[in-house]
Amino acid sequence: MTINFTMSDEQKKLQYDVRAFSENVLKPVVAEADAEPDPLKGFQMTKPAYVEAYKAGIAMCMLPKEYGGGGVSCVDLVIAAEEICVVDPGFACTVLCNGLGLMPVAWYGSDEQKERFLTAATSDPTGTYLGGWTASEPPGNPSGTANFDIQLPRPAGVGLTATLDGDAYVINGRKYWPSSAGWDERGVNAGTLIVRTDSEKGGTEGLSALILERDTPGVTYKHLDKDGHRLASNAEITFDNARIPVENLMPGAVGNGDFVINRNFAWSGPVAAIAAVGMARAAYEMALDFAKGNTGGALKPIIGFQNVGYVLGDVASKIEMGRYFSWRAADYLDKHDQHAELVGAMNKIQVTEMMFDCVFKCMQIVGVNSLEKKNGFGKILREASVLPIYDGGNMGMQRRRVHGILADPMFNPRAIMEDDYVEFGKHHESIGTIAG
Template sequence: MFEKVVCQMAIDFTLSDAQKKVQLDARDFAESVLAPIVRGADREPDPLTAFQMTKPAYIEAYRRGIAFCMLPKEYGGGGLTNVELILAAEEICAVDPGFACTVLVNGLGLLPVWYWGTEEQKEKVLGAATSDPSGEWIVGYGASEPAGTPGGTANFDTPLPAPAGIGVTARLDGDHYVINGRKYWPCNVGGWDGAGANTSLYVVRTNPEKGGTEGLAALLVDRGTPGVTFSTIDSFGHRLTPNSEVVFDNARVPRENLVEGTQGNGDLLINRNFAWSGPVAGIAAVGVARAAYEAALSWAKTYTAGGPHPIIHHQYVGYVLGDVAAKIEASRYFCWKAAHYIDQHDYHGELIGAMNKVFCTELLFDAVYKCLQVVGVNSADKKHMFEKYLREAAIFPIYDGGNFGMQRRRVHGVMASPGFEPRALMNDEYVEFTKDMETIGTVSPPTSVGTQRIETVPPPTPAGTDRVGTAAPAPVEA
């Protein structure tokens, strides 16, 4: 028999005064600083020039503490929790998710230094990033590679031997690593002038004799390193963030630029980064859908289509917009849940981060398209913002670890694990992510003949997780 329990429920969707301030400060920046430059920059045909047009806004974001808000205060960062981070991200993404992606990648490049770097690396790299008087400091993150050269990143965690998986190699030569190969799609790595970010973190194969997930680590490559060249990719969405092709031709990087705790675990770095960015990508989709919904609702309340009343009075319009609003609300709170989970579990959330990213980005792509249906053919007129909303929404499911590939495979790998507890997320319990969860579905089993049993390729023996070695620091309170 249930008994009445007199206590305050732990779940409360009311923002604290501090959280509300983070949200409103981000909204003020997005609307007063970022919004005036977005339309012109988005229409600029040259992708590098388009990115450069955001530089004044970035410098202001740096001065307001936004550019490195995710780093701990002890190293000069903003010290925001992940919940606070996505409260701010929604406001910026509602104006332009490409610019927000530039800021996000600062975290993808430097949080692994916080997790696994030496104290000297943390003080040197994080300190430099957060103390630039010009406000221009920018960080790149490079994991993605072009497909088939030789492996590509979509199957970076295949158990097959070299050259499958990540193909950029870094061979130790004395006190330097010599890097060769190509990366494709890394963000921020070209910097403001296309000649290099201040520093970039790349996942490379430091043991080229090993394939699959073995022998991977993270190296910091500083601006001006000889043998590194960049070319900017022209994408149809997120045009205000810079994606590049990077070519390494015997680039020499000091041995001390290896992020020590990532040696042999670069694969787990990739998965942990995607865990952290999962709810950020999810809330970015919320921001874009929110902007499209509000614009469509305003249109429906003023546009009559030649009839006696605005079209909002038609059932179809009202029902569709009501469904869109519900999807936005549901996705927003799932992002809050995922961010809170990552705060509670030492910046781990490989399962919930992937689930969140897949669910929100796909659900809200449909929501944005529904807004275009409500507006009708007028949504195709570029004097309105709807075509931009659709382009931005289409990027979410395929970037930051494609939903069909990296994200769903991570969920699949965790669920297939013998010890998986299906109620773990409901109970806010830690779900460990290990190497033996990575390889699922990356190798097709041989075909069977008749009723012969199909033998699958077993996963490699687990080589530990990123919980060994340097422990992740506890979340920093704002």
């Protein structure tokens, strides 16, 4: 009758090994790559570290064992992800996007698609294979995809069209922010592409998912220049009569592209949350060290002052809260067939926002010295600011998913406490997407 928060010996080894990789292989390249003005070149500078991560089994650790992946549990993934995120969450996002791009193939793809694409992802002799997640679209009026599940036809919601033409879908439109520029702006090896296969239906019926492959004719990429997560690849992608074979349509995602989006961002919720924990942990350890070694003009280090001790104590407590909520959300995913549309969203929302505040509190402890680049707080703040607004923005699709479930008359408010499965259905979507 116990609830066990103790890591197993295997999990401790996983944590140790990933921490060693992060500190010894990744960390030496981060500062220079992050400072590189050319965003594509900066991303390319992480390639040797990525190859080492691939060879070590980190890059494809989340894919099923039967196709050569690591088959790690969601809890194990979160434990490993924290150690990478402490050093650089942008690089961690590159690894995460292998999951965002390829886990939908495992969930919704045919046996042939799984064998073809997942096996290729886990058996690349060069160690450079990248998976991609291509859903978001550029802002505009009308445009953008925060309200992807709106129950209106085009032009509302997802605008990228896929029209069946013989043995292929003809794709037209643009995507913005996808993890799909690749090492050379020719795209990742393969990944999930959310398209509108029926423009006359709304987002809960008219969306599907195709597998987009590298060097598909008619697809061009432009690497985005970002303030945060500079070591992750994001792109503007233009589709001009691009043709994707019919056999790349995921059968389980036909008319269910909305489910792919919701499930994917719920699956990645604990990873985004633990990334925020990693950023707060990095800031906290730096601030604690500063407080123990600087007097601020007094006679003893400022750690002896009540305000400093109280603030750092609160930060330390919130880091523990965030970590355990992330472990809990990951555990829920493991118990419920990698479905946690409610818990995953709640975890991602609350932890990423709480940890951002923790980072700033640590900067207040250090004071104006936290602004000096060599001290590293500026980068941490930039990275932490990304987490609440990416990976299914907290103020868009994440909170809407929670709202839709809670508004269901049949919702049991004690379900999470009792570890019951909270099913997410079409009737939970699109709440609040039409103003008024």
